[in-house]
Amino acid sequence: MNIKHKLSVNPNTKFIFSTSGSASSIEAKNNTLNELKLNLAYFTFPDFIDAPTYAGLLRSPICKAGAVTGKNGLKTKIINELDWVEPLAKKTKAVNTVINDNGKLKGYNTDYYGLKVALEEHIDKSEIRVKKAVVYGNGGVSGVAYHVLKHLGIDVVITGRNIENVQAKKTELGIVDGFDVDEGFDLLVDATPVSSEKDFLKIALGLDTLLKSCKMVFCHNMPEKDNKHNYLKEYCERHGKHFIEGREMYIPQIVKQYHLMFEGMTNDLGSSINDNDILKEVLRMS
Structure with a gap:
């Protein structure tokens, strides 16, 4: 080293x-x-x-x-x-x-503060009206993201590839989904480490459909720190999605x-x- x-x-x-x-x-x-x-x-x-x-x-x-x-x-x-x-x-x-x-x-x-700063800054400068958001993942960041988004006046749904784990997270937090995802939404918060995987869309079940539906994506993972590629960032750039790096x-x-x-x-x-x-x-x- x-x-x-x-x-x-x-x-x-x-x-x-x-x-x-x-x-x-x-x-x-x-x-x-x-x-x-x-x-x-x-x-x-x-x-x-x-x-x-x-x-x-x-x-x-x-x-x-x-x-x-x-x-x-x-x-x-x-x-x-x-x-x-x-x-x-x-x-x-x-x-x-x-x-x-x-x-x-x-x-x-301190994750709450960091995410709040990142989202507020990008929502303001992008001029994208974010009324509905989906959090993908069921780890510690998903609960933080839920409360940050609610504080910002945004309706939230938590989902992920393992429905049982997602439901356990919802029960733990005492929350219910704010809307039907099929009706459309604006922001996707990826609270998983999957972005460093080339086949992330195959690994993260359901993420492909969610990405097609949103206008803005926040990626909590920072593979760049360990000199790895961020395939989610590449996807968003290719498909015209406003991308917020975990660094923000x-x-x-x-x-x-x-x-x-x-x-x-x-x-x-x-x-x-x-x-x-x-x-x-x-x-x-x-």
């Missing part, structure tokens, strides 16, 4: 953990921490970890915070292991950020996440870190 900066670790270094398993994230995020001159180190791993085990790791004295990805429903399952959860994360049934506050674990959802959500989301993780800290120069400092480094490494 080509590390731009040498990672300096000492007995007082705290760790930020993640379940993403992305090798590129280790380099990019440690470079960010280095540039911000924070005594923190980032580490992620690809192996499955259950909620109690991950919570135990995050509660350890060497840990400052943790990012929670949607593998195996971890964003929802981690909630029962935390000491405090913000109301928004309870509402969406998903936590993607955990802060270790002197051994007490606090859960937050990721940047405001990660700035808010880092704000929570770095709150109360000072860097090696004795200075606190503000959101502009964070944004500058996130953009540089994105």
Whole structure:
């Protein structure tokens, strides 16, 4: 791996953990921490970890915070292991950020903020009137997307290739569909990782029909981060669909996440870190 900066670790270094398993994230995020001159180190791993085990790791004295990805429903399952959860994360049934506050674990959802920023910006500049939206997928992001869209005054339906899992997600969130998909809709939110697969339309049952019906597509997945092709983006460009990259959500989301993780800290120069400092480094490494 080509590390731009040498990672300096000492007995007082705290760790930020993640379940993403992305090798590129280790380099990019440690470079960010280095540039911000924070005594923190980032580490992620690809192996499955259950909620109690991950919570135990995050509660350890060497840990400052943790990012929670949607593998195996971890964003929802981690909630029962935390000491405090913000109301928004309870509402969406998903936590993607955990802060270790002197051994007490606090859960937050910064995905909501990131997605809201991305959708508002693109709906405004595209001049597409979005009244109805379909969320494809049943992971942690699907619940977040549902609540963001409802907040924006948009009718929502959640669907996916596994109807039983989709129905379980609806029951978990206590929601009912807002309209009949066959009547047409404007926005499709793909909350799955399928966009990096060349045969994604064969893998994601029903997605082909949904794509033909919509005008705008948001893709949560970011295969580009790991130098993979985004076939959903290619499809949308070929068929004239307004496409919103996951990066448009990721940047405001990660700035808010880092704000929570770095709150109360000072860097090696004795200075606190503000959101502009964070944004500058996130953009540089994105």
